[in-house]
Amino acid sequence: MEVNAAVISGKTLFIRPTSMYIQNAILDATEGTVFNDVSDEKLSDKINEWLNDAKFDNIFLPLCFGNVLSDFNGLRLATHIRCTKSINQLSRIFIYGFIGLDYLITDEYFNILKTKNVILIPFSKDAFSAFGNKNENPLTQEELTTELAKLKLDVPGNYFDSHHIANEWGIYQMARNAGIDISEVEGFDKNKFNKLYFKWLIAKNRLEESIPDVQKKEQIEYAERLPGLKVLGKIDVTKFHKR
Known part of the structure; x- marks a missing residue:
């Protein structure tokens, strides 16, 4: 059983759901909580709340949250973060969960995992330490346009044409x-x-x-x-x- 918090270099934001989450996950991490409202408006509000004041090197967020866990809203939240202008738009993003890549391929937001410094990792403190302490070249503003071009998003359903x-x-x-x-x-x-x-x-x-x-x-x-x-x-x- 993992008792001690993961120790990761740099400043970290750890986002967790309201239930079934790892307690004392990362030492000295700032915590944020996601709720069942996963509308674009609510996620935008949360990003503004979390990411506009303090600079974070690492952002950890859950793959599954909201009323329907199989919606894999963590992929959508990571996409929101990359598409929202903030001081943390380029921070490393780690999406943690129990689901492997094979189950995510058909998701609309799967391609966010093909972009630089957005990584799917196991749901454990050991994994947080192992991946969080890897040295990765930072994503730059110049690279962002190319990375976002890898995404293929559908037109919202409330538009006629x-x-x-x-x-x-x-x-x-x-x-x-x-x-x-x-x-x-x-x-x-x-x-x-x-x-x-x-x-x-x-x-x-x-x-x-x-x-x-x-x-x-x-x-x-x-x-x-x-x-x-x-x-x-x-x-x-x-x-x-x-x-």
Whole structure:
């Protein structure tokens, strides 16, 4: 029986479910708890709570949590972490559980395990020590785009077709290029971009990065030379008729 906590170099966040978890898992680790609500909005809230203040070298999270353990929500949470801009977006991620790779291949988020420094490990303190103390080359911001391109995420089921997605994606890109915060677009639900699909699109295309001032100036100068409608100030999408 494993009594002593695992000792791992660096600063560690240990995420656990509310039940059936390893007590005293990692020495001096910060702990976070996941609940049964596994909506994209709730997972986004948890990531903001855990990962925006303290810098962690290692993040350990359970493969199985939520109402349906066979949903393997740990894969989805790891994908959220990689697709969310934070000081811990590039930290090493260890997903611990009793399930082997063969049972996960058909999962939509399986490919997160093909990306750098996201590792499936056994559910034990010995495994935490063995994998946590391996020397790995850190993931860099330059590598992130290539790694996220390995993911193949499905369009959310509440969208009618690809045109619906394209319209909302177009609003986001138009606002970004105009230097307008998406929250200022009246009548548009900015919480849509807490959906993992949109977070993935934004992260893999590096759209969370600020547009350089030189590029902004060039875009403004180009727009002023174009004939036709000009948009000044906020965009109110409620004024447009839905088809």
